[in-house]
Amino acid sequence: MHEMTENDTAAYFKEPAWHGLGNVVDEYMSIDDALGNAQLNWTVSKHPIYANGIFSDDHRAIVRDDIQDIIGVVGDRYKIIQNSEVFDLAKAFGSSVTVESAGSIQNGRKVYMLLRGDSFDAGMGDEVHKYMALMWSHDGSQSLQALPTSIRVVCKNTLDMVVAQSKNSTNKISLTHAGNLEEKMLQAGEAIARFVETGRFFENTVKTLAGKSLTSEELTSFYVDVWQNLNGVTLAANPQTEVEENNKIKAVTTISDWMETCEAEGKDFGFNYWVAANSVTKWIQHRVITKGKKRPPASKAYSN
Numbered sequence: 001m002h003e004m005t006e007n008d009t010a011a012y013f014k015e016p017a018w019h020g021l022g023n024v025v026d027e028y029m030s031i032d033d034a035l036g037n038a039q040l041n042w043t044v045s046k047h048p049i050y051a052n053g054i055f056s057d058d059h060r061a062i063v064r065d066d067i068q069d070i071i072g073v074v075g076d077r078y079k080i081i082q083n084s085e086v087f088d089l090a091k092a093f094g095s096s097v098t099v100e101s102a103g104s105i106q107n108g109r110k111v112y113m114l115l116r117g118d119s120f121d122a123g124m125g126d127e128v129h130k131y132m133a134l135m136w137s138h139d140g141s142q143s144l145q146a147l148p149t150s151i152r153v154v155c156k157n158t159l160d161m162v163v164a165q166s167k168n169s170t171n172k173i174s175l176t177h178a179g180n181l182e183e184k185m186l187q188a189g190e191a192i193a194r195f196v197e198t199g200r201f202f203e204n205t206v207k208t209l210a211g212k213s214l215t216s217e218e219l220t221s222f223y224v225d226v227w228q229n230l231n232g233v234t235l236a237a238n239p240q241t242e243v244e245e246n247n248k249i250k251a252v253t254t255i256s257d258w259m260e261t262c263e264a265e266g267k268d269f270g271f272n273y274w275v276a277a278n279s280v281t282k283w284i285q286h287r288v289i290t291k292g293k294k295r296p297p298a299s300k301a302y303s304n
Contacts, residue, residue, distance in 0.1 A: 010103025
């Protein structure tokens with residue numbers, strides 16, 4: 001599911017999202033352009049919680065000011081980061097960066113921005129664009145994070161994929177909603193500048209993966225590991241139950257799709273871990289998220 005409500009908005013460069021929502025922009029979007037095109041120039045504020053004649057000392061309500069709706073309950077020490085502040089922070093990536101997509105989900109509880117940098121050759125003419133995902137929340141569920149990715153963020157499914165990717169990544173910048181935020185934002189801007197200067201903006205990782213060839217046995221092992229991680233399931237070598245057998249069938253079907261894509265691209269770009277990983281990414285973006293098209297009438301009312 002995309003989890004975009006009637007109060008959520010987004011903007012995408014040239015290519016529309018699978019769910020048909022949001023604004024499609026044909027011109028390159030600067031960071032300032034994207035804030036307006038995605039209609040994310042709203043603010044949030046923190047308010048006391050009052051119930052049954054009692055004020056809460058430990059918790060506060062986060063209100064989205066433009067629609068006057070409570071979108072989160074947080075601790076009293078929680079510090080707000082406005083959307084505009086994140087967009088300003090993104091400028092530390094440099095003037096050449098444009099915005100591929102930006103938007104909100106869950107009534108504005110979660111917000112994202114995908115930056116697109118320069119392209120580079122991963123090997124054998126495989127042109128790869130550098131992407132940097134920025135993700136933050138207004139409901140206390142997530143810190144502000146920035147990390148390189150190859151996933152085009154357009155909805156909750158793809159945002160979840162990037163969030164999962166960030167949990168095991170050391171190649172990211174993270175900012176919690178606590179302490180001296182002004183100082184933290186300054187330090188984050190400096191870290192981003194170093195991030196770009198030292199070439200850690202995704203390129204090194206891709207070139208490392210592209211430089212590692214793999215055998216058919218290694219490819220199968222890689223895909224099995226990926227499938228298990230994506231689904232939170234350990235495949236049984238010899239299925240004994242109906243559930244285990246169904247999991248095996250699902251895994252074999254999915255891995256066959258990945259291998260088909262890998263074989264097609266491998267003819268042009270070589271058989272390596274980057275091509276293998278990219279086949280999974282493409283499947284996630286073009287197949288997993290299409291499950292969200294089977295949505296209830298209330299959700300369909302907001303689609304094109």
